[in-house]
Amino acid sequence: MSDAKRRSPAARRKKVRLTLVLCGTLFLAAATALTLSALQENVTFFFGPSEVAEGKVPEGATFRIGGLVEVGSCHIREDGVTREFRITDGSNAVLVTYAGLLPSLFRDGQGVVALGQLDTGHSTFVAKEVLAKHDETYMPTEVVEAMKRAGTWKGDESVAEIQASGTADPCKAKA
Amino acid sequence: MIAELGHYALTLALGVALVQAILPMLGAARGDMQWMGVAVPTALVQFALLMFAFLALMHAYVTSDFSVLNVVANSHSLKPMLYKISGVWGNHEGSLLLWVAVMALFGALVAIFGRNLPPGLKARTLSIQATITVGFLLFMILTSNPFERVFPAPLEGQDLNPLLQDPGLAFHPPMLYIGYVGLSIVFSFACAALIEGKVDAAWARWVRPWTLLAWSFLTGGIALGSWWAYYELGWGGFWFWDPVENASFMPWLVATAMLHSAIVVEKRDTLKSWTILLAIIGFSLSLIGTFLVRSGVLTSVHAFASDPERGVFILMLLAVSIGGSFALYAWRAPSLSGGGLFRPISREGALVLNNLLLTTAAATVLLGTLYPLFLELLTNDKISVGPPFFNATFVPIMIPLFVALGVGPFLPWKRGDLTPVLRLLITAFVFAVVVTVLAGIVIWGQQAYALLGIAVSAWLVGSVVTEIYRRIRPTRSIGFGQAFGRLLNLPRAAWGMSAAHFGIAIVVAGATGASLLTTEKIEAIRIGQTVEVAQFDFTLTGVTQVPGPNYTATRGEFTVTPRDSGTDQSFTLKAENRQFLSNGQVTTEAAIRSASWYDLYAVLGEPVGQGRYTVRLYFKPLVPWMWAGAIFMVIGGLLSLSDRRLRVGAPKRSAAVINSTPDAPSPSAHPAE
Numbered sequence: 001m002s003d004a005k006r007r008s009p010a011a012r013r014k015k016v017r018l019t020l021v022l023c024g025t026l027f028l029a030a031a032t033a034l035t036l037s038a039l040q041e042n043v044t045f046f047f048g049p050s051e052v053a054e055g056k057v058p059e060g061a062t063f064r065i066g067g068l069v070e071v072g073s074c075h076i077r078e079d080g081v082t083r084e085f086r087i088t089d090g091s092n093a094v095l096v097t098y099a100g101l102l103p104s105l106f107r108d109g110q111g112v113v114a115l116g117q118l119d120t121g122h123s124t125f126v127a128k129e130v131l132a133k134h135d136e137t138y139m140p141t142e143v144v145e146a147m148k149r150a151g152t153w154k155g156d157e158s159v160a161e162i163q164a165s166g167t168a169d170p171c172k173a174k175a
Numbered sequence: 176m177i178a179e180l181g182h183y184a185l186t187l188a189l190g191v192a193l194v195q196a197i198l199p200m201l202g203a204a205r206g207d208m209q210w211m212g213v214a215v216p217t218a219l220v221q222f223a224l225l226m227f228a229f230l231a232l233m234h235a236y237v238t239s240d241f242s243v244l245n246v247v248a249n250s251h252s253l254k255p256m257l258y259k260i261s262g263v264w265g266n267h268e269g270s271l272l273l274w275v276a277v278m279a280l281f282g283a284l285v286a287i288f289g290r291n292l293p294p295g296l297k298a299r300t301l302s303i304q305a306t307i308t309v310g311f312l313l314f315m316i317l318t319s320n321p322f323e324r325v326f327p328a329p330l331e332g333q334d335l336n337p338l339l340q341d342p343g344l345a346f347h348p349p350m351l352y353i354g355y356v357g358l359s360i361v362f363s364f365a366c367a368a369l370i371e372g373k374v375d376a377a378w379a380r381w382v383r384p385w386t387l388l389a390w391s392f393l394t395g396g397i398a399l400g401s402w403w404a405y406y407e408l409g410w411g412g413f414w415f416w417d418p419v420e421n422a423s424f425m426p427w428l429v430a431t432a433m434l435h436s437a438i439v440v441e442k443r444d445t446l447k448s449w450t451i452l453l454a455i456i457g458f459s460l461s462l463i464g465t466f467l468v469r470s471g472v473l474t475s476v477h478a479f480a481s482d483p484e485r486g487v488f489i490l491m492l493l494a495v496s497i498g499g500s501f502a503l504y505a506w507r508a509p510s511l512s513g514g515g516l517f518r519p520i521s522r523e524g525a526l527v528l529n530n531l532l533l534t535t536a537a538a539t540v541l542l543g544t545l546y547p548l549f550l551e552l553l554t555n556d557k558i559s560v561g562p563p564f565f566n567a568t569f570v571p572i573m574i575p576l577f578v579a580l581g582v583g584p585f586l587p588w589k590r591g592d593l594t595p596v597l598r599l600l601i602t603a604f605v606f607a608v609v610v611t612v613l614a615g616i617v618i619w620g621q622q623a624y625a626l627l628g629i630a631v632s633a634w635l636v637g638s639v640v641t642e643i644y645r646r647i648r649p650t651r652s653i654g655f656g657q658a659f660g661r662l663l664n665l666p667r668a669a670w671g672m673s674a675a676h677f678g679i680a681i682v683v684a685g686a687t688g689a690s691l692l693t694t695e696k697i698e699a700i701r702i703g704q705t706v707e708v709a710q711f712d713f714t715l716t717g718v719t720q721v722p723g724p725n726y727t728a729t730r731g732e733f734t735v736t737p738r739d740s741g742t743d744q745s746f747t748l749k750a751e752n753r754q755f756l757s758n759g760q761v762t763t764e765a766a767i768r769s770a771s772w773y774d775l776y777a778v779l780g781e782p783v784g785q786g787r788y789t790v791r792l793y794f795k796p797l798v799p800w801m802w803a804g805a806i807f808m809v810i811g812g813l814l815s816l817s818d819r820r821l822r823v824g825a826p827k828r829s830a831a832v833i834n835s836t837p838d839a840p841s842p843s844a845h846p847a848e
Binding site for chain 2: 009012013016017019020023024027028031034035037038039041042043044045046064076079080081099100101103104105142145171
């Protein structure tokens with residue numbers, strides 16, 4: 001303690017600065033470690049329906065799937081709560097089930113992105129969330145990506161097709 | 176005609192901004208008072224011109240002038256007036272006009288209220304502010320002109336996205352921008368100080384009101400947006416770690432750090448480089464946020480339609496301003512003289528910890544936000560980084576911060592001892608433990624993680640109350656009556672701090688309740704059927720069609736009865752699904768009933784055959800506290816702002832005032848108050 005009084009102000013200032021820098025670096029290191037480990041476990045990948053059909057999805061992974069809602073494929077099941085629909089990228093389609101209310105922007109022929117997992121039979125995608133994030137033109141980039149990966153994206157022509165289907169009704173109950 | 180005048184005003188503003196950017200800076204370098212004096216009138220003229228342009232655009236919207244392209248794309252004659260007005264800033268071009276208008280507003284405010292600022296600092300600050308405005312004005316005039324005409328004029332507009340036709344969202348952008356863009360003036364002050372080579376207590380005192388103003392509005396703007404998402408999007412979520420939400424949150428975290436750091440500069444003349452750096456980082460994050468929203472790299476209900484030209488321009492703007500300011504910092508920061516020393520356990524030490532944790536949090540949010548973009552650039556993998564990542568990183572950083580927040584205000588400056596402080600806080604600690612145990616009993620069976628949030632919240636509340644108590648009754652010799660008198664005479668800044676810290680405490684509680692303690696029921700029921708949600712019975716009593724101004728609604732009525740009090744305590748909830756006439760889009764209007772400590776939330780879905788409707792019902796404990804807490808924080812910020820000691824013009828007191836009471840106005844306080 002009395003040692004510190006004998007050091008010059010400049011030296012003490014240097015010590016304070018050094019301590020601060022060390023603390024800061026420690027924090028940064030801890031935060032980086034935390035962040036990197038969190039990134040590894042918590043990043044969600046995206047796959048298009050064709051990639052799902054080809055079996056490219058890692059076992060048991062939670063991922064996002066994007067595409068267009070296949071026209072006429074949306075139904076509400078008997079329990080009144082579960083919705084099912086097929087999501088397509090123009091060359092393959094995957095059956096998706098979702099328990100809950102679909103977003104009001106959800107329509108046949110429109111782009112949709114869903115978050116969830118494949119069921120054990122690998123045939124149905126059980127969605128935890130159905131995302132309706134649209135910008136002014138109602139075309140999520142993920143949907144464009146899925147169609148590009150499948151080779152079915154036709155640029156402006158596709159956009160026009162999609163926007164033309166925008167007035168369809170949402171899901172109907174199974175007869 | 177008015178649109179043309181507005182357009183002209185916009186271009187004139189560019190010219191004025193150029194003059195304001197160049198002359199005062201040169202004048203300050205040369206010591207030329209006349210050139211420096213150019214800053215004030217140009218700032219005022221620029222504001223007048225941009226305000227005129229903004230009002231001109233508003234006029235076009237209000238009169239539904241469909242010969243203006245911007246109005247056609249975003250408005251509709253049947254829209255209610257409030258949304259015609261808010262539609263002005265509900266699109267890319269209009270919101271940019273709001274942006275530059277707010278930048279000019281802050282410049283004008285500094286010009287008017289900064290009469291006691293040293294002329295060099297004022298000139299340089301206004302000059303830098305104008306430089307940034309020049310960049311944005313060029314961007315607007317070259318790529319995003321709101322006054323473009325369309326010929327022939329269509330008979331009707333394409334309407335504003337119905338999701339945006341909402342009172343909460345009408346005010347969200349202006350509030351957010353006053354916060355977001357308000358950080359620009361702090362940035363300008365920081366750069367000016369760097370150029371001058373001098374950062375001292377006086378600078379910190381001048382900067383603090385602007386930071387407080389920007390911070391308060393940013394808090395309010397973010398809270399409004401969050402509240403809107405809660406009631407509009409239909410499932411009671413309030414924060415999605417959406418990149419655009421993060422774009423407003425990161426500047427908030429940095430602004431909070433900066434606010435506290437500036438206190439240290441003012442009181443102890445140290446931590447200067449850090450404060451300046453935070454000021455630069457804060458606004459840089461605002462600019463990055465602008466880029467994310469407007470460049471098209473993201474899809475979001477917030478994002479404006481993509482246009483590569485705009486993206487490239489903003490990126491250049493970013494490179495120049497962020498690159499330039501960091502280069503300036505690297506060049507000049509070493510010459511800032513060091514100030515007071517302090518030991519780790521001290522109020523400075525606590526504020527340094529506060530800084531470190533907040534900036535680390537901001538950095539992890541930045542990483543999580545940008546990581547998908549970079550990865551996509553490099554590998555073409557499309558990934559998303561969402562709530563799981565942020566919950567895993569942000570929460571562990573915030574918990575130590577909140578714990579330390581309880582202790583920090585008690586530590587003395589320069590050198591403190593932890594033991595007596597902890598002894599003071601025993602009551603708060605015991606309170607936290609008791610509340611947590613009680614909460615544990617109440618929520619038995621639900622998420623245990625929620626207890627952590629409740630514990631932290633109770634700890635903070637206990638600490639705030641203890642702090643006020645210690646301030647008014649530091650020793651037992653002061654009686655309770657006397658202490659109460661002291662309570663009324665506490666400086667506003669003290670109240671501001673307590674209110675803001677109390678606010679964050681109950682926001683934490685609210686967020687815990689909203690995220691972890693919600694009861695959700697999704698069922699398909701007929702009219703007359705009842706669903707049990709926590710301790711309430713929801714009965715669907717009817718579904719009817721109701722017309723609105725520019726939509727038709729399907730309305731579901733629920734009678735809600737608390738199970739243990741019987742039907743005399745029942746009330747009705749009405750949920751709607753609105754279909755808009757202009758484009759057929761449907762929005763969900765949830766029915767929300769707020770009590771003092773919980774919300775009941777009901778959403779009507781579509782008919783699903785056999786006379787049934789899907790309904791989504793929620794019991795959400797503690798959620799109203801989130802909004803209440805945010806209000807406390809905003810009030811706290813504004814209270815601190817109104818404290819006379821922090822006014823821009825009151826650094827000196829004359830001898831006559833020294834003998835009077837602390838709250839008497841100083842004769843040298845600037846005239847506008």
